[in-house]
Amino acid sequence: MSGDERSWAGLAGERAGLEQADLWRELRALEGREGVRLRTSAGQWISFASNDYLGFAEAGWLREALREGIAQHGAGAGASRLVCGSFSPHHELEALLAVAKGAEAALTFASGFAVPMGVLPALLGRGDTVILDKLCHASLVDAARLCGATLRVFPHNHLGKLERLLAGARGRVLVVTESVFSMDGDQAALAEMVELKDRHGAWLLLDEAHAFGVLGPQGRGLAAELGLEKRVELQMGTLSKAAGLSGGYVAARREVIELLVNRARSLIYSTAPPPFLAHAAAVAVRALLGAVGETARARLRANVALFQRLTRGEGGDFASAILPLIVGGERRALDLAAALSMAGYLVPAIRYPTVARGGARLRFSFSAAHETSEVEGLAAALRACGG
Numbered sequence: 001m002s003g004d005e006r007s008w009a010g011l012a013g014e015r016a017g018l019e020q021a022d023l024w025r026e027l028r029a030l031e032g033r034e035g036v037r038l039r040t041s042a043g044q045w046i047s048f049a050s051n052d053y054l055g056f057a058e059a060g061w062l063r064e065a066l067r068e069g070i071a072q073h074g075a076g077a078g079a080s081r082l083v084c085g086s087f088s089p090h091h092e093l094e095a096l097l098a099v100a101k102g103a104e105a106a107l108t109f110a111s112g113f114a115v116p117m118g119v120l121p122a123l124l125g126r127g128d129t130v131i132l133d134k135l136c137h138a139s140l141v142d143a144a145r146l147c148g149a150t151l152r153v154f155p156h157n158h159l160g161k162l163e164r165l166l167a168g169a170r171g172r173v174l175v176v177t178e179s180v181f182s183m184d185g186d187q188a189a190l191a192e193m194v195e196l197k198d199r200h201g202a203w204l205l206l207d208e209a210h211a212f213g214v215l216g217p218q219g220r221g222l223a224a225e226l227g228l229e230k231r232v233e234l235q236m237g238t239l240s241k242a243a244g245l246s247g248g249y250v251a252a253r254r255e256v257i258e259l260l261v262n263r264a265r266s267l268i269y270s271t272a273p274p275p276f277l278a279h280a281a282a283v284a285v286r287a288l289l290g291a292v293g294e295t296a297r298a299r300l301r302a303n304v305a306l307f308q309r310l311t312r313g314e315g316g317d318f319a320s321a322i323l324p325l326i327v328g329g330e331r332r333a334l335d336l337a338a339a340l341s342m343a344g345y346l347v348p349a350i351r352y353p354t355v356a357r358g359g360a361r362l363r364f365s366f367s368a369a370h371e372t373s374e375v376e377g378l379a380a381a382l383r384a385c386g387g
């Protein structure tokens with residue numbers, strides 16, 4: 001592209017291009033929320049769009065934990081963790097997460113996005129190799145680019161290609177995958193990948209963002225479900241989905257975590273998350289691991305199974321809280337989302353660049369907070385609009 005085409009005057013044309021391709025997005029201001037019901041000035045919806053899988057985000061006990069955290073620790077942390085922003089709730093939360101992940105230690109970050117952005121450049125650089133599943137989340141892709149290692153990509157869950165890439169990889173080799181893929185709702189072929197990376201002396205970073213709280217014993221994730229925690233070197237996840245708050249974590253061997261404290265730039269050069277948030281996150285993680293989590297997971301699974309039965313005539317195994325309806329064209333996805341919105345259901349139309357061009361879809365995400373009648377209503381509305 002010439003210098004002229006890259007001038008600031010070209011911005012208006014870029015906007016027009018996105019609009020013509022049905023790829024323009026806008027923020028919508030929510031005015032209120034009651035469980036899964038959302039309100040804007042334009043109307044009310046039952047949301048099937050959120051990642052609040054266990055219905056924690058609005059729970060009274062979590063609000064109470066936030067109030068308690070503020071009462072004990074005040075508002076902001078005031079500085080980064082290494083300066084004077086590392087409060088006892090951060091350390092308690094990290095100890096709890098380490099136990100939950102069957103790891104020696106854990107480290108929390110301001111967001112899930114910030115985790116790989118800190119971890120990958122801290123551990124890998126030029127001469128090393130990162131091997132990513134093609135459907136990995138943008139944070140993992142961006143972190144892999146940022147760290148300067150050679151980047152290799154294998155088609156989604158393609159073990160043959162992964163093995164060939166492992167055989168030819170140089171330096172420190174890191175395989176990166178998600179437990180549950182965020183736009184497809186399916187799972188990584190984790191057991192096979194662990195075998196492969198062990199055979200080649202590589203490490204694995206597993207992003208459990210959509211699995212933590214949802215899969216495995218006590219909701220501890222897919223690695224725990226398969227008994228593989230000790231064989232996954234870097235287990236990361238977020239507190240923004242099933243845990244109902246925000247923040248990210250990585251769990252690993254203690255020496256790795258201690259090195260990350262010294263090197264992970266998204267931790268070192270960012271103000272620590274407010275200590276009240278860490279306090280509430282520990283309450284949420286304890287709930288997620290305990291009886292509250294068990295009850296919520298049973299409701300979540302029942303909701304997913306009901307929707308599968310009503311729309312596909314079959315139950316199917318429970319893989320995650322996410323069910324996509326792939327429709328192909330961007331316009332078709334937008335039209336279906338608009339029709340559902342008219343019927344009172346908020347379901348996002350996921351388009352390029354979040355998914356491949358021509359792979360546009362509706363992404364239904366379910367929560368323990370959905371009533372049976374709401375899931376039935378969604379299935380009926382989808383049938384009525386020809387989805």
Ligand SMILES: Cc1ncc(COP(=O)(O)O)c(C=O)c1O
Pocket residue numbers: 111112113114137139178182207209210238239240246247248
């Ligand atoms: C797979 C995956 N990893 C990481 C993230 C980032 O987490 P956070 O929203 O806490 O920044 C997300 C979601 O946004 C995700 O879907």
